[in-house]
Amino acid sequence: MAHEEAVLVQEERIAILSDSDVVKARQVGRTLAASLGFSQTDQALIATAISELARNIVLYARSGEVRVDALRNGGRRGMLVIARDDGPGISDIERAMEPGFSTSGGLGLGLPGVRRLMDDLKVESKRGRGTTVTARKWLR
Amino acid sequence: MEVPILKQGAYLIASIQSALNDADLRFLRDNLVERVGKLRARGVIVDVTALDVMDSYASRTLRDIAHMTRLRGAETVIVGIQPEVAFAMVQLGLMLEGVATALDLEEGLEFLNSKTRDAAREGSRRGP
16 A cells, blocks of 8 residues: 555544634644644644634634645645634625724634735625635645 | 742742633633732733744733733733744734733843832832
């Protein structure tokens, strides 16, 4: 049997039900980022982004899930972070992406901050039907 | 995960040993604010060397600790923010405005010593 990859990366899903799960999600994410070869700095950026996204779930939706996975696009490698919940949804995504916008009394730092930590960020949400945030970071 | 708080002279030193969740952070805040009064502390050092992530909630709580202890008469200094943590914080716009920081425990103690010396001089100038 040929050994194609020294490290086989497994997709991980972390249920987000409380603030302890926020810590767990970012630790699992950091471990994956490290095994994918991200620098210490990028590991910190990814872990911080996961922390913010997971906290948004706890704050706005109470429960949801963070999924982290390896990404491959031709020769490019990277990491995928998906934060999903069935909460109230975001009624105005454009507004939610404006710096300084918050509906939680300034508890969350909001999505613009998370976008600066990652290479790209996509938000899908419908009022009353939950929110899915998909973020990617590529290895340099 | 409870953060141990040591008393050294007029200072309290809280050394965070591992990742803290939001409840742990709130407990640390309340505990420090209470002990400043109970132990008549003039300075507080929060050592975050062990933290590999400082997100918005952690930053906000540290800022609250600094402002609340100041209102109680004690100066707080945050020490040991790691380089990659500082980078992530700046990207997120978390600047810890109005909060004293120092490189490490030694520098933090030096900062508090100079602050309390200044305060002592102020006091003696105002004296009879």
